[in-house]
Amino acid sequence: MISDDAFMIVKTILDYINVFFVIYLIGYSSFLFLAVVIGSSELYKKRQQEKLKNTLLQNYYVPISIIVPAYNEEVTVVQTVKSLLALEYNLYEVVVVDDGSKDRTSQKLIDAFDMQPIRRPVHRKIGCQPEEFVYESVSEKVPLTLIRKKNGGKADSLNMGINACKYPYFICMDADSVLQYDSLSKIVRPLMEQENIVAVGGVVRPANSVTLDHGRVLDYQLPQNILACMQVLEYDRSFLASRILFDKFNGSLIISGAFGLFKKDVVIAAGGYDHSTMGEDMELVVKLHEYCTLNEIPYCVKYATDAICWSQAPEKLKDLCKQRKRWHLGLFQSMWKHKVMLFNAKFGAVSFVSFFYFLLYELLSPFIEIFGVITMLLAFVFDLINIPFMLLFFAIYAVFGCILTLTAFFARTHTIDLKISAKDAFKAILLCFFEITCLRFVMAFVRSTAFFGYKKKRLNWGRIERKKINIK
Amino acid sequence: MKVEILIYAYLAICAAMIIFNIVCIFVFRKKDKNIEKRSIDFTNIIKEQLENQKVDEEHKKFLRKKLKHINHMMAFDETLEKLYKENPEKIKNYIVDLSSVFVFLTFKYSEKNVIQAAYFPYIIKKYEVFKGDSISVVIDQLLELVKEPNLYCRENALQALYSIGDANSVVVALKILNQKGCFHHAKMITDGLLSFSGSKETLNKKLWTVFDEFGISIKKPLLDYFRFESGNHSEKMLSIMTDSEENQELRFSAIRYFAKYRYTPALTFLYDFAKEDSAIWEYKAITASALGSYPSKKTEEVLKELLCDRNWYVRYNASDSLERLGVEYEEIIDVFEGKDRYASEMLRYRFDRKKLKSKEVTTV
Numbered sequence: 001m002i003s004d005d006a007f008m009i010v011k012t013i014l015d016y017i018n019v020f021f022v023i024y025l026i027g028y029s030s031f032l033f034l035a036v037v038i039g040s041s042e043l044y045k046k047r048q049q050e051k052l053k054n055t056l057l058q059n060y061y062v063p064i065s066i067i068v069p070a071y072n073e074e075v076t077v078v079q080t081v082k083s084l085l086a087l088e089y090n091l092y093e094v095v096v097v098d099d100g101s102k103d104r105t106s107q108k109l110i111d112a113f114d115m116q117p118i119r120r121p122v123h124r125k126i127g128c129q130p131e132e133f134v135y136e137s138v139s140e141k142v143p144l145t146l147i148r149k150k151n152g153g154k155a156d157s158l159n160m161g162i163n164a165c166k167y168p169y170f171i172c173m174d175a176d177s178v179l180q181y182d183s184l185s186k187i188v189r190p191l192m193e194q195e196n197i198v199a200v201g202g203v204v205r206p207a208n209s210v211t212l213d214h215g216r217v218l219d220y221q222l223p224q225n226i227l228a229c230m231q232v233l234e235y236d237r238s239f240l241a242s243r244i245l246f247d248k249f250n251g252s253l254i255i256s257g258a259f260g261l262f263k264k265d266v267v268i269a270a271g272g273y274d275h276s277t278m279g280e281d282m283e284l285v286v287k288l289h290e291y292c293t294l295n296e297i298p299y300c301v302k303y304a305t306d307a308i309c310w311s312q313a314p315e316k317l318k319d320l321c322k323q324r325k326r327w328h329l330g331l332f333q334s335m336w337k338h339k340v341m342l343f344n345a346k347f348g349a350v351s352f353v354s355f356f357y358f359l360l361y362e363l364l365s366p367f368i369e370i371f372g373v374i375t376m377l378l379a380f381v382f383d384l385i386n387i388p389f390m391l392l393f394f395a396i397y398a399v400f401g402c403i404l405t406l407t408a409f410f411a412r413t414h415t416i417d418l419k420i421s422a423k424d425a426f427k428a429i430l431l432c433f434f435e436i437t438c439l440r441f442v443m444a445f446v447r448s449t450a451f452f453g454y455k456k457k458r459l460n461w462g463r464i465e466r467k468k469i470n471i472k
Numbered sequence: 473m474k475v476e477i478l479i480y481a482y483l484a485i486c487a488a489m490i491i492f493n494i495v496c497i498f499v500f501r502k503k504d505k506n507i508e509k510r511s512i513d514f515t516n517i518i519k520e521q522l523e524n525q526k527v528d529e530e531h532k533k534f535l536r537k538k539l540k541h542i543n544h545m546m547a548f549d550e551t552l553e554k555l556y557k558e559n560p561e562k563i564k565n566y567i568v569d570l571s572s573v574f575v576f577l578t579f580k581y582s583e584k585n586v587i588q589a590a591y592f593p594y595i596i597k598k599y600e601v602f603k604g605d606s607i608s609v610v611i612d613q614l615l616e617l618v619k620e621p622n623l624y625c626r627e628n629a630l631q632a633l634y635s636i637g638d639a640n641s642v643v644v645a646l647k648i649l650n651q652k653g654c655f656h657h658a659k660m661i662t663d664g665l666l667s668f669s670g671s672k673e674t675l676n677k678k679l680w681t682v683f684d685e686f687g688i689s690i691k692k693p694l695l696d697y698f699r700f701e702s703g704n705h706s707e708k709m710l711s712i713m714t715d716s717e718e719n720q721e722l723r724f725s726a727i728r729y730f731a732k733y734r735y736t737p738a739l740t741f742l743y744d745f746a747k748e749d750s751a752i753w754e755y756k757a758i759t760a761s762a763l764g765s766y767p768s769k770k771t772e773e774v775l776k777e778l779l780c781d782r783n784w785y786v787r788y789n790a791s792d793s794l795e796r797l798g799v800e801y802e803e804i805i806d807v808f809e810g811k812d813r814y815a816s817e818m819l820r821y822r823f824d825r826k827k828l829k830s831k832e833v834t835t836v
């Protein structure tokens with residue numbers, strides 16, 4: 001038995017913890033609520049505008065270099081490059097950077113596109129590992145270059161691509177992703193619409209169970225694999241919701257490494273991709289915010305809601321855990337490196353809203369959630385828990401999360417003209433509950449363990465099992 | 473318990489959003505079906521009119537009544553698009569006959585919200601409704617739309633003005649853009665001017681007359697437009713290129729002009745730019761590229777010197793120009809081999825590329 005004093009101390013502590021959690025959850029719910037409502041109405045407005053031709057109707061061709069970093073991608077690289085060469089856009093080049101693969105990545109490309117060796121000088125504007133050879137092909141619709149370099153990681157490969165590419169804007173993408181046929185014309189639109197744009201993020205959608213033909217969706221359905229299916233819901237929620245909201249005040253901190261467009265000279269001036277972080281995509285965007293703000297350069301980071309890249313979502317729990325650990329570490333490294341941005345009035349809303357949100361609800365959330373579970377156990381031990389209230393609270397939280405996810409899913413599906421079957425709609429309704437109540441907690445645990453052994457994996461490409469995307 | 477109330481309120485609003493989304497799906501489907509149905513009706517009515525020499529007044533009255541509604545206008549657009557593919561000439565004549573209907577609609581659409589108002593100039597441009605016929609009320613209304621902060625509205629109105637082909641109104645529109653100072657991408661202005669359907673000569677004259685009244689954001693696309701339009705602007709371009717007080721972006725644009733159109737009086741100045749050790753390397757780099765259009769021994773000498781420049785872009789452009797001038801790699805490689813690594817690297821690359829291209833041509 002414990003004394004009354006000790007009991008009172010525990011009770012007081014738990015009361016404070018309760019207050020913290022109530023505020024924490026209200027903050028999170030309010031954010032998600034705002035994000036989904038704003039995102040959903042934005043998409044609706046966009047659709048209306050398109051129907052009434054309130055859009056840029058001409059094709060404006062901004063020259064773009066597409067950089068494809070590849071490491072041991074012999075299974076998918078040829079398919080990826082073929083899909084890039086089929087894009088409906090006139091002015092672009094493709095630069096594949098083979099980061100010293102141990103498989104036949106380079107040879108596959110050389111054979112498939114009849115590439116020839118060339119002694120090409122590379123202008124080193126950003127530091128990167130030296131090139132071993134360069135191949136070019138002039139027989140394709142657009143210039144295609146292959147650079148094989150000494151292994152140095154994804155960021156290093158991207159830096160090599162930036163050094164070698166010739167156009168003022170570049171797109172970074174993954175070697176296992178496929179761009180939709182109109183994705184380039186869509187991602188350059190913001191450059192036409194607004195000045196001082198330094199980066200534009202595209203939408204990444206899981207391609208599992210989607211059939212594509214020349215970058216066009218022939219058949220769209222939710223994946224058979226339950227894990228991939230839950231990720232579809234998760235992607236829709238995060239892309240539709242938070243990114244559109246952040247976009248409203250130039251507060252986007254993440255542009256997915258699978259599809260983003262950047263202004264080359266600003267990226268070079270900011271120092272390019274950082275070799276030492278795992279989340280080089282996030283780090284670059286945060287760095288651009290910091291660089292432009294501190295140097296008083298007017299800038300804007302935008303999000304193109306209709307520029308779509310199809311990518312593979314991991315279908316195995318092991319791969320998903322690996323991916324999420326990597327993302328979480330990347331988030332930590334980026335935030336730590338640019339901690340000057342936290343609560344710094346110079347950065348305005350980027351600091352007080354975006355950065356703070358990522359700190360509290362992304363970086364610290366797994367720890368806070370686990371702490372919540374421990375607190376519940378403690379309260380249970382001291383008989384300080386109101387079980388019916390706790391269950392009600394959980395239920396409300398779960399239903400709220402489900403409704404938000406479904407709002408995002410349906411808004412996204414109907415506003416981009418993707419038809420879903422009744423079976424898939426039902427599947428989404430059913431699975432969103434599992435996503436909120438199970439996957440989310442599993443991922444919280446996984447993310448909280450991300451720091452174990454991270455030094456060992458610092459320059460690792462973080463491989464997940466590769467499969468070919470279903471292309472006709 | 474107050475927390476729960478807040479969450480319940482959120483829940484209710486989100487549920488309302490789902491219902492809204494689902495209702496939207498049905499409303500959109502119904503709207504599409506209605507437009508399809510209306511389009512079929514329009515097709516029959518318009519086909520009747522196409523049989524006649526002139527569009528009858530009754531039909532015009534019918535259109536005045538219907539087309540003021542946006543959904544009918546969308547159906548009308550869909551119908552015309554289909555019929556145009558079958559018989560473009562007849563549709564063009566039909567549109568010309570409907571001029572008075574569109575004048576009437578100009579007023580009606582000016583009263584609508586900005587998204588709907590922007591649809592009307594889109595129709596004017598698409599079917600070239602007032603091509604060569606600058607009706608002042610229409611022009612005035614389009615100029616009003618150019619003042620709108622909404623980019624699409626502005627751009628649609630500008631496109632309509634280009635399609636009408638009245639040089640004066642285009643100049644006024646550019647002055648409005650200049651005065652408002654809102655961002656309108658240079659590429660959109662340049663491409664728009666190139667699509668101008670009236671007399672380019674008149675337009676050019678008017679643009680040069682008021683050129684100095686514009687700020688850089690308009691001057692720059694104007695110079696790009698002149699570059700793509702014709703080689704008839706050399707004198708004016710030369711004065712911009714040689715004016716050291718002029719904005720450097722405009723001077724770069726003028727150098728690019730002389731890369732496209734050979735103009736001997738510009739050559740001396742280009743040589744000067746190539747030799748000048750200005751802090752702004754772009755002059756040298758753009759000049760290195762421009763010199764590729766001026767074949768002569770002296771040009772080759774200047775370009776060979778530029779091959780050893782410390783700036784990468786200058787070397788790159790110089791090697792490109794030498795290649796365009798047909799200078800053989802073997803002629804110059806020995807000069808640099810062992811002396812200037814950067815120059816020989818660049819030349820070797822050009823040589824490899826040339827070989828690669830010729831191999832490709834042979835294969836084809």
